[in-house]
Amino acid sequence: MAIQRKKITVVGAGFTGATTAFLLGQKELGDVVLLDIPQLENPTKGKALDMLEASPVQGFDSNIIGTSNYEDTKDSDVVIITAGIARKPGMSRDDLVNTNAGIVKSVCENVKTYSPNSYVIILSNPVDAMTYVAYQTLGFPKNRVIGQSGVLDTARYNTFIAQELNVSVEDVRGVVLGGHGDDMVPLVRYSSVGGIPIEKLISKERIDAIVQRTRTGGGEIVNLLGNGSAYYAPAASLVQMTEAILKDKKRILPTIALLQGEYGYDDLFMGVLTILGGDGIEKVIELELTAEEKAAMDKSAQSVSNVIAVVNG
Ligand SMILES: NC(=O)C1=CN([C@@H]2O[C@H](COP(=O)(O)OP(=O)(O)OC[C@H]3O[C@@H](n4cnc5c(N)ncnc54)[C@H](O)[C@@H]3O)[C@@H](O)[C@H]2O)C=CC1
Numbered sequence: 355m356a357i358q359r360k361k362i363t364v365v366g367a368g369f370t371g372a373t374t375a376f377l378l379g380q381k382e383l384g385d386v387v388l389l390d391i392p393q394l395e396n397p398t399k400g401k402a403l404d405m406l407e408a409s410p411v412q413g414f415d416s417n418i419i420g421t422s423n424y425e426d427t428k429d430s431d432v433v434i435i436t437a438g439i440a441r442k443p444g445m446s447r448d449d450l451v452n453t454n455a456g457i458v459k460s461v462c463e464n465v466k467t468y469s470p471n472s473y474v475i476i477l478s479n480p481v482d483a484m485t486y487v488a489y490q491t492l493g494f495p496k497n498r499v500i501g502q503s504g505v506l507d508t509a510r511y512n513t514f515i516a517q518e519l520n521v522s523v524e525d526v527r528g529v530v531l532g533g534h535g536d537d538m539v540p541l542v543r544y545s546s547v548g549g550i551p552i553e554k555l556i557s558k559e560r561i562d563a564i565v566q567r568t569r570t571g572g573g574e575i576v577n578l579l580g581n582g583s584a585y586y587a588p589a590a591s592l593v594q595m596t597e598a599i600l601k602d603k604k605r606i607l608p609t610i611a612l613l614q615g616e617y618g619y620d621d622l623f624m625g626v627l628t629i630l631g632g633d634g635i636e637k638v639i640e641l642e643l644t645a646e647e648k649a650a651m652d653k654s655a656q657s658v659s660n661v662i663a664v665v666n667g
């Protein structure tokens with residue numbers, strides 16, 4: 355039988371979804387189906403066609419189509435969910451919970467019907483709780499329901515560390531765990547540059563400032579944009595996760611995973627280090643934490659639980 359290209363569906367053709375679709379195409383990770391609501395079918399088709407018409411110039415052979423019909427997404431290998439509303443200045447991610455829970459639920463009902471064997475990556479905010487909603491609705495095993503927060507939060511942290519030291523971002527290895535909110539947990543003790551712990555290179559005062567800027571990194575962009583939230587770095591993060599799965603890379607990446615006893619949490623979705631490969635979340639890596647680090651994780655876990663409680667109404 356001929357080898358077939360992989361199929362990737364991106365639900366939500368707004369800022370993050372469209373940017374993700376274009377990056378996926380450029381990387382030739384598979385053929386891309388970009389889906390939005392029926393009222394936006396023509397603009398969605400237009401965006402996809404515009405991307406496809408860049409392919410001869412950029413030299414990629416992925417097909418990219420736009421649609422509002424889930425038939426076109428049938429048997430996707432990976433489904434990325436970016437559908438939902440984004441926050442504006444003055445709002446927290448948690449303010450989106452009621453609207454986006456309904457949207458993510460309806461999207462997942464379709465994903466379950468049309469791509470029952472897919473690996474599903476959720477971006478919609480508040481993303482820890484939306485990953486829980488997706489898991490409940492899909493009924494898929496936990497390794498196939500994956501939330502995106504940590505790759506982005508770590509990318510921000512690594513950017514600020516590289517800027518501070520004036521070194522290549524490629525040599526920075528930060529670790530950020532916890533929920534995707536302002537009490538996320540950058541783990542300074544596990545963060546290094548070229549193998550050197552950052553605590554040996556940067557003063558405590560400057561590290562504290564970098565940690566704080568990382569925690570509010572999403573809000574910094576929201577305030578600058580004025581009418582929406584970040585999309586280039588979030589899209590790049592989704593693409594890295596998709597690549598880890600489709601190429602079975604077994605990357606060690608922070609993802610939102612279902613915790614069942616790890617770090618002492620039961621049935622909670624939150625950001626932790628995982629091995630991401632051909633079978634989705636293949637393993638949750640449990641780091642040894644100091645009492646102070648664990649207290650920070652507990653605080654973040656409590657915030658996530660509070661939002662999940664709203665979903666459970
Ligand atoms: N987890 C993370 O790290 C990040 C999460 N986000 C979140 O991702 C979501 C999307 O952000 P943007 O793309 O900037 O927003 P956007 O407003 O540009 O795009 C969202 C799209 O979803 C579509 N949509 C709404 N309901 C739908 C449905 N039932 N089926 C299909 N499509 C539907 C809308 O029509 C719109 O085109 C937001 O909730 C945002 O907060 C954004 C960046 C990072």
Ligand SMILES: O=C([O-])CC(=O)C(=O)O
Binds near residue numbers: 479534571576583588
């Ligand atoms: O800040 C937001 O609302 C979008 C997001 O999650 C991020 O950029 O980290």
